Amino acid sequence: MIKLVDISKLYHTGSVTLAALNKVNLEIKNGEMIAIIGPSGSGKSTLMNMIGCLDVPSEGRYLLEEREVSRLKEDDLSEIRNKKIGFIFQSFNLLPKLTALENVELPLIYRGMPAAERRQRSVEALHMVGLSDRMYHKPTELSGGQQQRVAIARALAGDPPVILADEPTGNLDSRSGVEVMEIIRNLNENGKTVILITHDMEIARQAKRVIRIQDGSIVSDEEVA
Amino acid sequence: MGVWQIIKLAIAGIKANKMRSFLTMLGVIIGVAAVIVLVSIGEGASKSVTARIEGMGSNLISVTMRGSQSSALLTYEEVQQWKERAGILGLAPVINGNVSVKYGSNTYDTSLEGVNEEYRQVRNHTVQAGRFILPMDVSLRQKVVLLGTEVAAELFGNMNPVGETVKLNGTNFKVVGLLEEKGSESMGSNDDKVLIPLTTAERLLNSKGIRSVYIQAESAEMVDPVVAQLDNILYRKTNDAESYRVFNQAEMLSTVNEVTGTFTAMLGGIAAISLLVGGIGIMNIMLVSVTERTREIGIRKAIGAKRKDILRQFLIEALVVSSSGGIIGIILGIGGANLLGSVMSMETVVSIKVMALAFGFSLFIGIVFGLYPANKAAKLNPIEALRFE
Ligand SMILES: Nc1ncnc2c1ncn2[C@@H]1O[C@H](COP(=O)(O)OP(=O)(O)O)[C@@H](O)[C@H]1O
Numbered sequence: 001m002i003k004l005v006d007i008s009k010l011y012h013t014g015s016v017t018l019a020a021l022n023k024v025n026l027e028i029k030n031g032e033m034i035a036i037i038g039p040s041g042s043g044k045s046t047l048m049n050m051i052g053c054l055d056v057p058s059e060g061r062y063l064l065e066e067r068e069v070s071r072l073k074e075d076d077l078s079e080i081r082n083k084k085i086g087f088i089f090q091s092f093n094l095l096p097k098l099t100a101l102e103n104v105e106l107p108l109i110y111r112g113m114p115a116a117e118r119r120q121r122s123v124e125a126l127h128m129v130g131l132s133d134r135m136y137h138k139p140t141e142l143s144g145g146q147q148q149r150v151a152i153a154r155a156l157a158g159d160p161p162v163i164l165a166d167e168p169t170g171n172l173d174s175r176s177g178v179e180v181m182e183i184i185r186n187l188n189e190n191g192k193t194v195i196l197i198t199h200d201m202e203i204a205r206q207a208k209r210v211i212r213i214q215d216g217s218i219v220s221d222e223e224v225a
Numbered sequence: 226m227g228v229w230q231i232i233k234l235a236i237a238g239i240k241a242n243k244m245r246s247f248l249t250m251l252g253v254i255i256g257v258a259a260v261i262v263l264v265s266i267g268e269g270a271s272k273s274v275t276a277r278i279e280g281m282g283s284n285l286i287s288v289t290m291r292g293s294q295s296s297a298l299l300t301y302e303e304v305q306q307w308k309e310r311a312g313i314l315g316l317a318p319v320i321n322g323n324v325s326v327k328y329g330s331n332t333y334d335t336s337l338e339g340v341n342e343e344y345r346q347v348r349n350h351t352v353q354a355g356r357f358i359l360p361m362d363v364s365l366r367q368k369v370v371l372l373g374t375e376v377a378a379e380l381f382g383n384m385n386p387v388g389e390t391v392k393l394n395g396t397n398f399k400v401v402g403l404l405e406e407k408g409s410e411s412m413g414s415n416d417d418k419v420l421i422p423l424t425t426a427e428r429l430l431n432s433k434g435i436r437s438v439y440i441q442a443e444s445a446e447m448v449d450p451v452v453a454q455l456d457n458i459l460y461r462k463t464n465d466a467e468s469y470r471v472f473n474q475a476e477m478l479s480t481v482n483e484v485t486g487t488f489t490a491m492l493g494g495i496a497a498i499s500l501l502v503g504g505i506g507i508m509n510i511m512l513v514s515v516t517e518r519t520r521e522i523g524i525r526k527a528i529g530a531k532r533k534d535i536l537r538q539f540l541i542e543a544l545v546v547s548s549s550g551g552i553i554g555i556i557l558g559i560g561g562a563n564l565l566g567s568v569m570s571m572e573t574v575v576s577i578k579v580m581a582l583a584f585g586f587s588l589f590i591g592i593v594f595g596l597y598p599a600n601k602a603a604k605l606n607p608i609e610a611l612r613f614e
């Protein structure tokens with residue numbers, strides 16, 4: 001379970017203070033699939049960084065599975081990201097020099113998992129996204145849709161409870177986008193908490209709950225039929 | 226992340242960027258090769274000088290009289306009396322001069338030493354054919370001669386000279402022996418000379434008195450007491466410490482080793498500076514690489530890399546570059562030292578010690594100059610790094 005209590009993120013530029021997030025309160029239960037939607041500059045990415053433990057809030061408390069994480073040090077946050085969060089980025093963010101399999105293995109390596117188990121899990125993850133026949137390809141040898149599927153495999157290889165996807169279809173053609181969204185929905189159906197960030201209402205509708213954000217504040221939070 | 230995996234990746238990175246990697250390594254390659262070549266020259270020089278000094282004879286002491294009048298020189302009888310002193314194993318008084326040796330129509334000018342039978346052992350000479358000077362030769366003033374290898378080669382070519390008769394300054398001498406080749410030493414060539422009995426030399430050169438004596442001490446421990454006794458005797462004789470000199474081989478060795486040691490350290494030091502410059506090259510490229518790979522660092526951190534993981538990755542990369550450079554440098558250094566050895570006929574010694582030292586130093590350089598860029602990478606903020614294009 002994810003619980004944000006009065007979370008604010010302030011940026012100080014010169015004498016001006018900008019609240020990228022302003023006293024946000026949000027609770028996300030295990031197994032939910034939610035979409036965060038809002039115009040550019042509204043604070044979506046800042047919120048996602050917060051939930052993903054890439055950043056810490058200026059004010060407020062963040063509880064991830066009952067654990068207070070808002071005041072943790074960088075290396076402790078790394079460990080939480082490694083075990084609890086699977087990231088899917090708009091621009092895939094694969095390492096170009098590694099093969100698909102090696103990319104998927106990477107989070108497991110940082111977890112210190114033994115090589116044999118690591119490999120087996122990565123192969124399974126790639127199988128789940130339908131890329132068993134592309135394991136030894138480098139990202140440049142794969143299409144955009146395939147690259148994003150490798151990134152999804154990387155996100156789920158470590159079996160984290162939460163999947164964070166920031167505009168996962170933003171760089172894809174519509175057909176690949178549909179495929180990727182189908183995989184993401186499947187992950188949710190198999191029990192993962194999925195948080196989807198998008199500005200596309202069409203995508204947001206696939207979630208069961210849509211949160212609108214504007215100027216760093218949540219303006220609406222509704223279940224979708 | 227496993228060390229092996231990082232090493233594998235670092236090597237892949239080196240291969241993917243061959244020219245840049247080579248240029249980065251070049252500083253280390255040149256530095257390590259220079260250290261090895263220069264130190265090998267220094268150690269070679271030290272080794273050959275040491276060998277020459279030791280080849281002069283073991284536990285050797287030499288006395289040289291510097292006065293000009295014959296009263297300031299020594300007599301054979303005087304020298305023989307030293308025999309009674311403790312610690313002296315052998316005494317070889319020597320009369321030096323130049324002589325022209327004639328065999329058939331060939332004439333050859335060389336140096337002559339008038340010696341006694343103990344000279345062979347004291348000066349560590351070996352006879353390869355015939356015999357050495359005998360006590361009888363000295364007491365009876367026999368006209369017999371031993372030839373050094375160079376003299377024999379000049380006059381006889383490949384022929385065995387033993388048993389032949391040569392003329393020394395016009396007087397007939399019988400060749401009784403041929404010396405073994407010995408190489409040159411600090412006191413001139415050991416092979417370009419002839420030996421005759423001391424008493425015969427006195428006559429032939431018309432010289433009175435002995436200017437130099439080689440003394441062999443019984444053991445290394447006895448060298449100092451014997452030197453002290455000789456000093457005492459000679460001072461009582463001359464009342465002038467400047468009129469004679471007592472040389473001690475061990476002292477000479479340590480002086481020479483000190484000098485060559487300094488020389489070697491200096492050469493090594495100069496070369497080490499180039500290694501240092503090589504390290505700066507590594508740091509430079511590493512800093513560029515950290516900037517270029519900001520996004521990669523961001524991705525790694527986002528999926529769970531800790532500071533120490535990133536630090537280790539970049540440090541290992543620096544080490545792979547510097548140690549590859551070190552290995553190539555060692556190979557080039559050994560090649561260079563051997564080439565110098567054969568082309569310039571210099572003695573060069575490449576010791577395991579200097580190879581280990583140079584390699585260790587290149588690793589050290591890798592760590593020292595890799596640490597700053599690696600630390601910079603480790604401290605990158607993941608959000609900012611991910612935003613980097
Ligand atoms: N590092 C930063 N320094 C200053 N301002 C920032 C920084 N990051 C984000 N902001 C500001 O915070 C606001 C929210 O940004 P962001 O969360 O990226 O919006 P979104 O993802 O919805 O487009 C924007 O006005 C942005 O300019």
Ligand SMILES: [Mg+2]
Pocket residue numbers: 044045
């Ligand atoms: Mg954004």
